[in-house]
Amino acid sequence: MAISKVTGPTIKGIVSLVPDGIEDNLTDPYLSYLDQEALVNATGIRFRRKVSCTDLSIKVLFEKGIQRLLNELNWDVKSIDVLICVTQTAKVAIPSIACQLHGDMGFSKSVIAYDINSGCSGFVYGLHTVSHLLSSIDKPNSRALLCCGDISSSITNPEDLSVRPIFSDAGSVTAIEFNIEDRNTSFFNLETIGEGQKAIYTEKTEHTNWMKLDGIDVFNYSASFVPKNITHLLEHTNFSITEIDWFVFHQANKLINETIRKALVIDIKKVPSSLYDYGNTASASIPLTITTELSSKLKSGWVLLSGFGVGFSIATALVKLDAVKVCIPVVTDL
Amino acid sequence: MSEIEFLTFTSEELLVEQNIINLQTVFRDIPRWSSLNALIYISRLREEYSVIISSRQLSESVTLNDIYQIILASK
Numbered sequence: 235m236a237i238s239k240v241t242g243p244t245i246k247g248i249v250s251l252v253p254d255g256i257e258d259n260l261t262d263p264y265l266s267y268l269d270q271e272a273l274v275n276a277t278g279i280r281f282r283r284k285v286s287c288t289d290l291s292i293k294v295l296f297e298k299g300i301q302r303l304l305n306e307l308n309w310d311v312k313s314i315d316v317l318i319c320v321t322q323t324a325k326v327a328i329p330s331i332a333c334q335l336h337g338d339m340g341f342s343k344s345v346i347a348y349d350i351n352s353g354c355s356g357f358v359y360g361l362h363t364v365s366h367l368l369s370s371i372d373k374p375n376s377r378a379l380l381c382c383g384d385i386s387s388s389i390t391n392p393e394d395l396s397v398r399p400i401f402s403d404a405g406s407v408t409a410i411e412f413n414i415e416d417r418n419t420s421f422f423n424l425e426t427i428g429e430g431q432k433a434i435y436t437e438k439t440e441h442t443n444w445m446k447l448d449g450i451d452v453f454n455y456s457a458s459f460v461p462k463n464i465t466h467l468l469e470h471t472n473f474s475i476t477e478i479d480w481f482v483f484h485q486a487n488k489l490i491n492e493t494i495r496k497a498l499v500i501d502i503k504k505v506p507s508s509l510y511d512y513g514n515t516a517s518a519s520i521p522l523t524i525t526t527e528l529s530s531k532l533k534s535g536w537v538l539l540s541g542f543g544v545g546f547s548i549a550t551a552l553v554k555l556d557a558v559k560v561c562i563p564v565v566t567d568l
Numbered sequence: 569m570s571e572i573e574f575l576t577f578t579s580e581e582l583l584v585e586q587n588i589i590n591l592q593t594v595f596r597d598i599p600r601w602s603s604l605n606a607l608i609y610i611s612r613l614r615e616e617y618s619v620i621i622s623s624r625q626l627s628e629s630v631t632l633n634d635i636y637q638i639i640l641a642s643k
Contacts, residue, residue, distance in 0.1 A: 450623040
């Protein structure tokens with residue numbers, strides 16, 4: 235297993251962004267009243283966010299998030315050394331969204347900028363990448379911006395009841411700064427179970443490129459492998475479940491998240507959820523949950539972040555979030 | 569798990585009267601059967617009996633007996 239650690243990078247700020255368009259699973263026209271209630275009870279998802287036009291690029295959310303976060307932190311765009319974008323719904327394959335943002339927003343030429351194609355585990359994968367990049371830069375106080383999110387509605391078949399009531403549009407931007415004097419160490423356990431590649435995938439036809447989801451396989455892979463991944467990281471770092479202050483899981487659905495929580499015997503009060511109001515927001519779900527559920531509660535202590543899904547990919551991080559100065563959820567007119 | 573226990577569990581999870589199902593019942597004909605309820609049913613089998621049924625196993629199954637045999641084989 236690829237367990238790693240890095241000392242120095244610290245999360246300084248998080249902004250999450252959702253469009254103002256809301257869909258309600260309790261008024262879903264494709265479901266009967268009984269099925270609407272059963273769906274909300276099982277998934278924990280009532281409301282989902284959707285952009286008004288599915289041609290909108292996730293880049294627009296990232297750009298708004300970067301502007302807001304830099305402004306709140308009083309960071310100059312020229313002070314950024316690393317810009318990583320995690321998404322699976324880029325409107326164009328070439329160039330990367332990171333390079334588009336770099337060109338449009340006045341970043342310095344010396345920035346490392348590229349995209350990572352990742353979904354539900356993407357925030358932790360991105361955090362791992364950014365943390366190690368920052369630790370390799372020969373400069374004190376190097377800085378990174380990590381953008382995560384998807385316009386999932388752009389790859390959702392409106393008639394697919396396995397996908398549409400679950401996924402929601404959102405983006406996030408996280409600011410990370412390297413300071414070796416902080417002595418903050420983050421630990422990671424990243425894994426891939428490629429036999430699960432068909433649990434979630436896109437299927438391209440002449441006119442569509444819809445996401446397909448096998449709910450039973452996603453459930454089985456999540457329930458079988460995520461608790462083991464987390465347990466292995468905790469054992470490796472000599473942490474017990476009770477020593478962790480918060481467990482922020484990717485917001486898959488209530489059925490999966492509760493199965494994982496129960497398997498690890500975690501107090502439900504330590505497991506924030508944004509599912510009811512925002513649904514499954516792919517790689518934005520962990521930062522979105524931190525900003526919407528924990529912004530006033532983050533104190534000194536350890537937080538476990540675990541993303542899992544498309545791939546099948548699992549990524550868990552054990553980090554300190556006590557230096558977060560900015561933690562803001564933003565609803566934007568898109 | 570006995571046949572009776574399995575049918576009782578299934579009737580409770582799929583909200584169907586126990587006296588109208590048996591091992592020969594085609595489970596997709598049960599009125600409440602849907603992709604969502606299938607997922608809930610599979611998750612409850614895992615929670616209560618530690619039985620893991622894959623998507624492929626379920627798609628290849630037709631009757632409740634097919635599911636019951638998967639459960640027995642896993643024990």
